[in-house]
Amino acid sequence: MTTVDTAAAPRARGPLALLRRVALYALLTAAALLILVPFLWMVSASLKRNNDVFTIPIQWIPRDFQWANFTEIWTRVPLATYLGNTVFLSLVITFLQVLTGSFAAYGFAKVRFRGRDTLFMMYVATIAVPWQAYMIPQYIMMQKAELTDTFWSLILLQAFGAFGVFLMRQYYLTIPDELCEAARVDGLSEYGIWARIMLPLSKPALASLALLTFVNTWNDYMGPFIYLTSNDLWTIQLGLRSFVGQFDADYAMIMTGSVLSVLPITIIFLLGQRHFIQGIASSGMKG
């Protein structure tokens, strides 16, 4: 049962096969539980009294559920502000990245002109440079432009990434040129081809890019950590981190905050799981 070719082999019958099947599912369930245990612990702790978080032995199901944690936290920290800021930043950055990324990708994939491939090489080359290596000049530029401690700094830095161009170009290359050629013959302009043919055809790739960008922005810690100092601009990640610093013994409440910060991403992941995995498989494989 450790082979990888079960799909091809005719299904074996009999009690031995059943036993193997049960063993396989037991193994898979054990592995999944092991991976998910930190989340189970987090959810369980978020519903406990502070004193019950670290008990020996572990209390997996809280003795009495403290649902009040989930209402109380909104008064302890300005969580609504943090969430609002995070949603705003994530939406704006995702929108700009998908729009400019797919637009530029069309130029790279479907329009032939001199210097195109050199230009694209520059994009690819910078993907290989760690962003930490150029965060200092970026910071100096933002400081000189007096954009530090504004949303502008993060929007500008994250909305024009090379990654979106790269991902969308890979997808556009799989769409046959004949299709664009036919549209040109029919009198559609290049912009018309992009808007009416490429965009509808690349929905899966757009979804992958949008989901990956949204989740990355939502989860980003370093960007807001470097650029946002005013409390009323903070994102949920900064808020959670500072909450931990301020009330480091408030275990249950910290876990409540963690659950709330992870929850929106969990829902998005459950809805768009397929696109995530496809986006990663295609961008990673061809990268």
Next chain:
Amino acid sequence: MADLLTATPATASAAPSPRARDRRRARRNTLIGWSFILPNFLGFAVLTLVPVIAAFALSFMEWDSYNPPEWVGLDNFQRLLNDESTKIALRNTAFYALGHVPLTMLAALGLALLLNRKIAGVGFFRAAAFFPYITSMVAVAVVWNMLFHPQFGPVNQFLQFVGVDSPPGWTTSTTWAMPAIILTSVWRDMGYYMVLFLAGLQAIPVEQYEAAKVDGAGTWQRFRAVTLPGLRPVTFLVLILLTVQSFKVFDLVVVMTDGGPGRATLVLSQQIYRRGIIEGEFGYASAISLVLFLLVLVFTLVQFWFNNRRERR
């Protein structure tokens, strides 16, 4: 015949020559191409391309935000060699990579082999393995910090349960803080690389397994003769991505230990941040980032070369 000869230049002068038409079309295409690329390129050029080049130049200068920049040649690099905390950061980053790369790779490959089958519910198990990767670093660090709590944490409770008398102090101990970070990062990243391995496994033709079976190869032999060679391109890719990712480690360390206790988990990216953004020594910090970049580059090239050589043999 005479008509034809005279007719040809006449039509050519009426319509543009094919050469001129080609040139005009090329110019039009260039304009259209650039108009597509420009919105993204402007942002990219100003905010990525220029900083990349500037970082390189800055590493040979001395500059804080108050005094004008001054060319100092290799001074920053000389200083780097004598800076104790930069050396510690370099050592810690290497230690992290040595743990993170092989462990994540093994875990990801194991998960991919386990989950590469067409059975009911496999989608759920894959999603479960992938889930840690999309949760935020802050939440991950906060939860694992509690799990690793030296006295009451579930990890040490478990260790005591299986008979370890004095379990490690994890993030409170200078020896065990880095292993704690490595374990957390392996747990978080393995699902991502599992997806890459799964794609690699599915690219191996089924016929190869069937042929090996006909030749009488057992499970282990099939794994060695078909799966491993078939996975080589993906393994290579994963190795590069993981190594590069390891050298860049930043946010996990910042939120989990902030480089502590002492300087036990201080890493290169953090050192760049502290020197450059906190202390405002732009030149010196850029010199450290150049080292980080060169490390990433060298490892990418070495692995590339190694893979080429193996393929040729």
